[in-house]
Amino acid sequence: MIDPVTLAVIQAALQQICDEMDLTFSRAAFSPVIAEANDRSDGIYSATDGSLIAQGSKGLPVFVGVMQFSTRTILERIAAGLTAAPEPGDIYIVNDPYLGGTHLMDVRFAMPVWRDGRIYCWLSNTGHWPDTGGAVPGGFSASAISSEQEGLRIPPVKLFKKGELDQEIYQIICSNIRVSEQRIGDVKAQASALLVGAERLGLVLDRYGDATVTEAIAEMRKLAARQMRAMIGLIPDGTYLSWAIVDSDGVVNEPLTIALAVTKGAGDLTFDFAGSSTPCMGPMNSVRATTLSAVYLAMRHIFPDVPISAGAFEPLAVTGIEGTFLDAQYPRPVSGCAAEVSQRIAEAVFAALVQAVPDRVTAAPAGTSGNFGLGGHDPERGRDYVMYQISGGGYGGFAEGDGISNGCSTIGISKAPPVEIMEQTYPVLYRRYALHEGSGGAGQHRGGFGLDYEIELLRGEARASFVMDHGRVGPQGALGGQDGAVNRVEVIRDGVTLVPEHLSKAQDIALKPGDRVRVRTPGGGGYGPPAARDPALVAEDVRLGRYSPADAARLWPDH
């Protein structure tokens, strides 16, 4: 059996390889979504079943576990003769959501690592491309009703053959996406990350021997499973019920429900989503890989010590998603799965487990990516533009303190772009960029505050679109805490204020210069009963203007 020291050293080495792939990908990428927002992830996968061996610690959380599904699909398709068998130097590309993916914009590369003429393992990465074609720039069409409207769907094919970019396939892709001229930079960055990983992995294999590393990988998987079981052991036996609501699918103005029952069994945890809404018409469907990943990432938020690997997922069973909007099939539109539905799934997991392990879990965070897209023509520069303002919100209160204000989405780790950079780049003026006062849910430990911004269009005509959530109900309070404030969107045209029919989702609202958009993002849920809050903290928040005296009196009536 492998000795514990070599095991720990190999684990650290594999982890570093993934972190180095993440770093290389981000720093070389052109797309700001990858370079700045780190909307990418890199990992190492089993050659036999595609299962996850190690994944970069700085990858976008929503990709936890996703690529093992797409890698497995590639292996199955190669075995079935549906995809050409690999040769050294080949890199596959795939973005099909229904073959173990997220939405079309998340493009995966996968490359075998060869040892002595055989495949030792696979390296794969995902990067969010700024555009993959479809009805609207960027791919987030709030009103799409089929996959084709969302963009180009690529099955697993070889983009690089024996180390050379296949110009024919690449040109087909470029002819179907917007701003294609800079994509070559991202493609090379994405491939370069895999090549760096393969080179570093080769050194590790040379040093410790293939057989030893193989043994270490098997042992790592066992230990990760054992560690996750130890964490599950902290959860008292029982079933914990929760729910979460998606405002609407963007097409039909009806709420979608996620119903969750988490059951602690002997050493495992079952997440049963039976009773959740059926697949929807609009793009708020999720695919299986994304749904599982959302459960995994929520668990990792709760137990951050457990390494990301297939072993950690073993004790986690997800059931009851068949026939619901959490396991949508082609051609259901799915652009909202990674950014919004995944966060509602995580919220449901938090809401269930905060009852079970209250010292480890927070009340619900804002949990929306707050995507406000503005597309139009800037006459001063003589060019078209597409602007995205992605926003954070308040996090939930927790056992030791108040929630963080303006944190990024549950599934993200990106930084917000500075107002000054946005104004340099787009014909807009921010009138306000402020704390969403009064938005933190009341509780013993209150929720964090959302963001309150107002943007004025300066020049040219433009169209505004919104893909947000939590417009109907705020992020849930926990253990007697109250919900955080809801997300609010207002469009002010000719001085008249318009609230979108779907509250948090709308597409192509026409704007002209002087028109404004105001968005107030959700506050986090409160934790524990408001009456238990230290009155001095309530007074301090009022003194700092975070709550008006009237709001404070209403939210903390006992103080």
Add this chain to the structure above:
Amino acid sequence: MTGLVAGVDVGGTFTDLVIFDPATGAVRLAKVPTTLPNQSGGVLNAFAEAEADLSSIDLIVHGTTTTTNAVLERQLSKTGLITTMGFRDVLELGRRTRPQAYGMKGHFVPVIPRDLRLEVPERMDARGRVLTPLDEAALRKAVTELRDAGCEALVIHFLHAYANPAHEVRAGEIAKGIWPNAYITLGHKLLSEAREYERGVTAAVNASVQPLLERYVVRLADQLAEKGYARDLLVMNGNGGMISAKDVAKEAVKTVMSGPASGVMAAVATGRRAGMPNLLTYDMGGTSTDVAMIKGGVAPVSNEIEVEYAMPIHVPMVDVRTVGAGGGSIARIDAGGMLRVGPESAGSTPGPVCYGRGGTRVTISDANLILGRLPASRFGQAAEAAFSAMQAQIAAPLDLSVEAAAEAVIRIANTHMAGAIRMVSISMGADPRDFALFAFGGAGPLHAVALAKELNVPKVLIPARPGITNALGCVLADLRHDFVRTLNRPLDAADFAHVHRVLAEQEAEGRRLIGHEKIALTSVRTEVSADMQFVGQTHLLRVQLPSATPDREQLQRLFEAAYRTRFRVDLPTIRANLVNLNVSVIGERPALDLSRLIDPKGRLDKAEPASHRKVWFESWHETPVYWRDHLPLEIDLKGPVIIEQMDTTVVVDPGARVTSDGEGNLIVEVAA
């Protein structure tokens, strides 16, 4: 210059002093406990300990952590902010982040509280055109309000002031008439580039440490004068240069990272003299390890350092990365049964078990003790406790011997540290075989040889006095002024007459400032670089330029070459953007003779072990232990060897070979 030169550095535990006599080459050293919160007590004690006559000293250069501690402990002066209407919460909202990727918890306190952040009507657009004129009456009211609230320092931070500072400048003039002191910071003055959060935090930190830094240096200068010091006191800056105590508070924020910077400057100077211009510096302390990459004898400088979570300080500073692993890092078995080391640390209190200060969890230091790498005699009774803690916490659960468990802890710690060093060096395109590892700090030389092996770095350079490297950095540092100008233009659209003018202006201003200092210099030189990217990218790559008159194609070529080195990618169809032009003007001070840092009088003719002890390297080795101060200048020893000195222990693993140079540096060849 004939008088004495002194460097005095205040660290977390000790205040170190080194005094050179350039005439005779004589060196005096002192190490005394640091005094807190007022560090000047320790500084004066150090001079007393060295029996120094202050009237005979020509130059004192001081490295202080006054501002570092103030920032990390939030012991800041009460400071008010006046900003553009609608934007007072920028400092509280940050850049929409959380402290760690996983775990939705955390805590964040803005540098300036919300009630002391006021707004006034004024607005520029992104091109610096006035959209709303400055409301001077509102400004007066706001300044008065903050003054009356008891604020000691003031920040004026307007949107797009980097594009047009007129409103900030005017507001500063008005404030000057109302504010009771000179502690007024204008946002664009320190950092003239876009990004309101980073510029605002930089300005806010500057203002809120200004009063205490000024009080501290003024008091210290007075106390030194009382003892006879008649010259200017100089203070180390985070850019690796020094500045007069009279001026240091104006840009107080630049001192926040000065401690690590002086260590890197010492490494640069030592490496140059030793003929090793490419170094990875490795400064391991009790709770953390500082790492930097020196290429071609030039200290790395970055404008984008984050001091802690959501605390960016964007002024040019020596690019030192901190890794959360030190002698106090705790080893444990996780719930899955895997051995882990760190990131939790026992720090210095309670500290490792072997310190006997109440620490109960085994650490890296305990492992070093158990393996015989640290002398048991230094720890007394507590050494026993370290053995039993290692047995119970690590060895028994893994079914290993105590020694094997301790070795495992060291190996895993080294793997993590090597990974961290790799991320800031090899991952950036550096070839480890071109470098030497420069090991200092109390614990650096304990791990350096094994770490170098792990990194494929062929040599380790251990300076004569690893434990006083920062104080040495103070006396070896140069005068230095850094300038950054943002152009942000496609290279093909850049006006090169303008580029040359900007570079020439920056150089002239640097030379003017250096000319004002009354310090002996041997030369003044200029370093020129450009921050570039491919059109469409957001990340920057710094390109060193051979002159201040580059041409267009040369810039594109140099950038493409740097890009290829870093990413192994060629993008021949895409042109570059020219984002920033950087100039550093450096006044080089006369070289000092470092060969007497170890007193030559102690040197023996022949290397004789002072003792032998058993040291574990996969098994016990009877290992000679040398006392460094007794080593002759020329040695050639084969590992395993232990070399002890007052401030550190050097571990030379089996298979390695250690020699020394004429300056008393040890050079370890990792694989002999």
